[in-house]
Amino acid sequence: MTLAYHRPRDAAEALALLAATEGRGSDRPSAMRLPLAGGTQLNSAESRNLDFEAVDLSALLPRGVSRSEGGIAIGAGTSFQELVDSPETPSALRAAAAGMRDRNIRNRATIGGNLGADKACSSLVPVLLAFDADLLLLDGRRLSLEKWLDLPPGPAGRNVITSLNIAIDNKIRVAYARWSRVAADLAILGAAAAYRIEGDRIRGLRLVLGGVSAHARRHGTLEAAFEGSPLPPRADIEALVSGLDGHGRPFVSPRDDARGSAVFKRSRISSLVAEVLLGALAADGTQSTEARR
C-alpha cells in the first residue's frame, strides 16, 4: 500500500528523499521509500502487502534509445513500447520487450522498473545480461548490470538506474527466447545467449536463464560446457542441457513455483537453450537494428 507520494523536482531531491529511507527502520520498518517508475509492479496486486512511500521518478528519468560511436544508450524511463518502436533497439532486445504481450502494460512499464523488479520471469534481465549492459546510476556510479544485480536494494546499494549502455560489437551474436502458457502470459521460462564465433568455435559465451531460480542469472556451468567448442546440433545441445554435469548433478535444477513445476521446466529448458544458441548463430551481429538491415 502506498503510504505517501513524493514527486522530487531534481536528482538531488530524489536522492535525499531515498536516502532518508535509511535510519527509519526501527520506528517505521514498513514505510520504506521506493523509486516509482511506471508503477506496473509497485501498484499491482503483487505489491498489495508492501507498505511504502513512493518517490515518483517518471519526470526525472531519461527516455528513448539513441546510438553513438560508443554504443546504444537507453534512458531508464524508456517504456517497453518505446523499446519495441525505436529503430535503434537491437533486435534481441526488441524481441524481449515485445514478449510482454499486453500493450497497456508495455506503454507504462519501464526498462529501469523491470530491472528494479528483478523477477525470475523478467522479460529484460536475461537479454540485458547477455548484452553485458552497463548502467549509470542517479548517484553517479557506473557499473555493469551483472554487478548491480549483486547489490542489495536501497540508496547505498542499487540506488536508481538513470540509463543503460550497450557496447557496439558487431562480432557478437545475441538471441532471446521465452516460453509461456499462452502468448499474453508472463514467461514461465526465458533464455538469452550472446557469443562470438572464432573459426568454428564459440567464444565469450554469456548464457542467461530465467524462471529456473529466484532471479534470471547467467549459468556459469552451462557456459563452460559450450565455451571453446563448435556449436553442436540441436539434439546434442538438448541432450547436454538435460543431462548431468561433470559432478553427476543435473546441469539445470529448476525450482517449482506458481508458474510451473520443476519437472515441467526441466523438460522445456533444454529446447529453449538450443533455441537461443542456434538463434544467435543465425543473428546478423549483436547490435544490428532492423532499420539497418
Ligand SMILES: Cc1cc2nc3c(=O)[nH]c(=O)nc-3n(C[C@H](O)[C@H](O)[C@H](O)COP(=O)(O)OP(=O)(O)OC[C@H]3O[C@@H](n4cnc5c(N)ncnc54)[C@H](O)[C@@H]3O)c2cc1C
Ligand atoms: C498485467 C501485467 C503483465 C506483466 N507482464 C510482464 C512481462 O511480460 N514481463 C515482465 O518482466 N514483467 C511483467 N510484469 C511486471 C512489471 O510490469 C514489469 O516488471 C515492469 O517492467 C516494471 O516496470 P515499472 O516501470 O512499471 O516499475 P515500477 O512498478 O514502478 O517499479 C518496479 C520496481 O523497480 C524499482 N524501480 C523502478 N524504477 C527504477 C529505476 N530506474 N532504478 C532502479 N529501480 C527502479 C521500483 O522501486 C520497484 O521496486 C507485468 C505486470 C503486470 C501487472
